[in-house]
Amino acid sequence: MRTAQQPATRHWRHAVAPGGLPLAGHALHMGRKPLQFLASLPAHGDLVELRLGPRPVYLPCHPELIQQVLVNARVYDTGGPVKEKAKPILGNGLITSDWADHRRQRRLVQPAFHTARIATYAEVMERECEAESTAWTARRPIDVSHEMLALTARVTARALFSTDMAPHAVAEIQHCLPIVVEGAYRQAIDPTGLLARLPLAANRRFDDALTRLNQLIDRMIDDYKGSDDGDRGDVLSALFAAQDDETGGTMSDQEIHDQVMTLLLAGIETTASALTWAWFLLGRNPKAEAALHAEVDGVLGGRAPRYADIPRLAYTQRVFSEALRLFPPAWLYTRTTTETTELGGRRLPPASDVLISPYVLHRDPSLFPRPESFDPDRWLPERAKEVARGSYLPFGGGSRKCIGDVFGMTEATLALAAIAGRWRMRPMPGTKIRPRAQMSLTAGPLRMIPEPR
Numbered sequence: 152m153r154t155a156q157q158p159a160t161r162h163w164r165h166a167v168a169p170g171g172l173p174l175a176g177h178a179l180h181m182g183r184k185p186l187q188f189l190a191s192l193p194a195h196g197d198l199v200e201l202r203l204g205p206r207p208v209y210l211p212c213h214p215e216l217i218q219q220v221l222v223n224a225r226v227y228d229t230g231g232p233v234k235e236k237a238k239p240i241l242g243n244g245l246i247t248s249d250w251a252d253h254r255r256q257r258r259l260v261q262p263a264f265h266t267a268r269i270a271t272y273a274e275v276m277e278r279e280c281e282a283e284s285t286a287w288t289a290r291r292p293i294d295v296s297h298e299m300l301a302l303t304a305r306v307t308a309r310a311l312f313s314t315d316m317a318p319h320a321v322a323e324i325q326h327c328l329p330i331v332v333e334g335a336y337r338q339a340i341d342p343t344g345l346l347a348r349l350p351l352a353a354n355r356r357f358d359d360a361l362t363r364l365n366q367l368i369d370r371m372i373d374d375y376k377g378s379d380d381g382d383r384g385d386v387l388s389a390l391f392a393a394q395d396d397e398t399g400g401t402m403s404d405q406e407i408h409d410q411v412m413t414l415l416l417a418g419i420e421t422t423a424s425a426l427t428w429a430w431f432l433l434g435r436n437p438k439a440e441a442a443l444h445a446e447v448d449g450v451l452g453g454r455a456p457r458y459a460d461i462p463r464l465a466y467t468q469r470v471f472s473e474a475l476r477l478f479p480p481a482w483l484y485t486r487t488t489t490e491t492t493e494l495g496g497r498r499l500p501p502a503s504d505v506l507i508s509p510y511v512l513h514r515d516p517s518l519f520p521r522p523e524s525f526d527p528d529r530w531l532p533e534r535a536k537e538v539a540r541g542s543y544l545p546f547g548g549g550s551r552k553c554i555g556d557v558f559g560m561t562e563a564t565l566a567l568a569a570i571a572g573r574w575r576m577r578p579m580p581g582t583k584i585r586p587r588a589q590m591s592l593t594a595g596p597l598r599m600i601p602e603p604r
């Protein structure tokens with residue numbers, strides 16, 4: 152295994168990805184089988200160059216090079232065509248802002264994710280996870296993807312807006328969010344930029360869903376401003392209360408709107424996908440499933456899980472960490488250089504695109520022994536120490552590391568424990584799943600049979 156300590160004069164291996172075509176470069180490989188293609192590249196070098204059409208793109212495969220990119224957010228900013236296409240949807244929020252503005256925004260949004268507030272959001276999570284786990288009928292098949300998305304949409308909507316309007320918001324978000332996520336992805340991968348302008352039914356559905364989400368957020372903001380509730384304990388209150396330590400500034404209504412939209416798009420599908428993968432993996436690994444049931448039974452003794460139980464739900468957390476390793480929802484994210492720089496001894500001109508793929512990193516056999524096997528105990532403290540620094544990045548790193556990491560882990564741990572306390576999730580015979588590398592790495596519909604325990 153590689154160690155975190157590498158000699159300062161290390162010789163990095165550069166390579167050009169094989170199989171490039173004259174005009175398209177590697178775009179066809181990326182379009183057809185992006186996961187297999189990307190995962191084949193570390194074998195060629197520590198820094199691999201590929202071309203998507205005429206653009207050269209760089210994939211750092213070694214954790215040290217990836218860290219250099221992530222911690223140097225000024226030189227490796229989020230940018231490029233994908234971000235430009237996201238701006239009409241997300242406005243100017245944490246995901247779309249440039250480096251300088253991002254620091255200010257992050258100072259303002261961070262308090263909404265402090266530990267004390269997560270404890271309050273956890274009350275919503277406890278209620279919703281309990282409601283989800285009691286809603287199913289024994290032996291009636293369910294689509295786990297659908298259920299997990301509905302659950303995380305309810306949790307996130309209620310953590311964001313704890314008003315009487317929340318049930319309406321939940322229904323609206325459940326309806327609109329998948330349409331917006333799917334449309335945003337189609338636009339992101341359209342190299343011509345023309346698709347969004349065609350009079351297609353899919354575009355009309357997308358425009359309608361986006362308008363409805365925008366209106367919903369505006370209504371929630373108006374409702375908050377029209378009330379004299381003060382701090383309701385939800386995310387929206389924290390955003391209104393936020394004051395910048397450095398400048399004393401607060402956020403405008405439009406800025407709050409953009410942050411809320413960003414949180415909806417970043418927080419719901421990601422957590423739902425990872426939970427779906429966790430059930431899929433447990434369904435194929437009876438030993439891990441039995442260990443999960445044993446822990447949940449021992450800690451909870453048949454009652455619903457509470458936030459205070461989380462430290463004792465250590466195996467449950469390891470299951471989720473391992474699902475995030477094998478199927479990281481944020482399987483690919485990008486950076487663009489703002490100036491000439493050097494990466495692994497290679498000169499990169501300004502506006503070079505750099506791809507970061509946790510999926511590739513997490514399946515590199517030199518970083519994770521037997522990378523394909525689902526082994527939650529690789530996250531036992533004594534074994535986790537062996538994992539080289541920077542080689543596990545489901546939540547990214549540096550100043551743009553996921554702001555919702557603890558929120559997502561808390562929500563997922565409570566969801567797994569609540570459901571595993573009641574149900575054994577049986578795979579439907581003959582189910583075949585192929586990971587879909589879209590906006591997040593989803594499983595698509597996953598039919599399973601809940602059997603009472």
Ligand code: HEM
Binds near residue numbers: 229545552
């Ligand atoms: C298992 C669940 C989740 C995963 C795997 C995940 C993954 C990630 C990753 C990899 C990034 C960094 C992307 C980059 O560097 O370009 C990120 C950023 C972000 N995530 Fe998450 N996320 C999850 C849950 C959540 C939740 C629950 C929320 C909010 C409630 C959230 C909100 C955000 C936001 C706002 C950003 C942008 C942060 C910034 O640039 O400052 N995420 N997420």
